Amino acid sequence: MDGQRVIEWADATWLNPPVHSEVEGDDLVVTTREHSDFWRTTSYGFVKDDGHALLTGFPAGSAVEVTFTARFDALYDQAGLMVRVDERTWIKAGVEMTDGTPHLGAVVTSGRSDWSLSPVPDWQGRRVTVRASRAGDAVTVRARCEEGAWRMVRLAPLAPDADALAGPFCCSPQREGLRVRFTRFTTGPADASLHD
Template sequence: MEQQHELDWNDATWLNPPLTTAVDGTDLLVTTREHTDFWRTTSYGFVHDDGHALLTTLPAGTAAEVTFLARFDTLYDQAGLMVRVDEHTWIKAGVEMTDGLPHLGAVVTRNQSDWSLTPVPDWDNRLVTIRASRAGDAITIRARTEETPWRMVRLAPLPPGATATAGPFCCSPQRAGLQVRFTRFALGPADKALHEDPTG
């Protein structure tokens, strides 16, 4: 991954600024506002587009990575990486608290949201990296901790000609005050193959 370029936090723009932000060395500390989320319609019947996302351009043929640390202790606390075209077309992937455990998952939205997830109880309060690789007509989402290899999370369509942005996101649908430490935000070339290890 030597071709990756780490971004300064000022190189991206907030969609819905959080309650507070602070720079601690090279880390960005974020505190969420009350009842923030990204979701469209499915099952719940509501539309929320007020979560926090720090976004920069994600051209075709590139990949974005975000690394973060958080303690998730309230239902639907979540943090990770967002890829966004507009309010109707976006992907969020990361760790979310549900059913009493942290889960690794993704929400893919094309007018309506879906949701896929798997429990990762040992990922709470661990450094987690989410990678979104844009190639052809697709986004490939992968994730890992410092101690674990990359795992495939999702393959989702994204129109090749779409203007997209990407970057760290966090939400707290049931409260205010989720604190997330983002330690890294980087851009680089897209993965060469669907089943490639991005570190290779």
């Protein structure tokens, strides 16, 4: 996945700024607000759109990668990458704490949210990269831990003409104070094929 360019933290814009964020060297360290989340309706019956996302343009034919580390402690602590068109149309993918274990997962929202998860207990506290690649009418989401192999997370629809944004996100639906260190934010060309 070559041809990548670093996106400077200052060149992206916060949707719902966190309680605290600061640049430390090349890293962005973020502390979440209390009960922050992104979700629409399904099963829980509520709409939450107050999670933190640092977004920049995500045009068709491009890919975005976000790398981060975090210690997930509370239920639903989460961090990763968000793709967003508006409050009813978005994707979030990354690591989320549930049932006492970090899980790799994604939520795809088109009016209503869904949720898919797979346990990754060995990813706790380690460097995780999430990649979203936009081509045609779809976004392909992959992730990996450290320098491990890429895992396919999700293939989700996104209209080719949609005006989308993408970037790092984090939330802590059950508390305040999840601390996430984002170490990398890059963009480049979309993946050549669905299969890496």
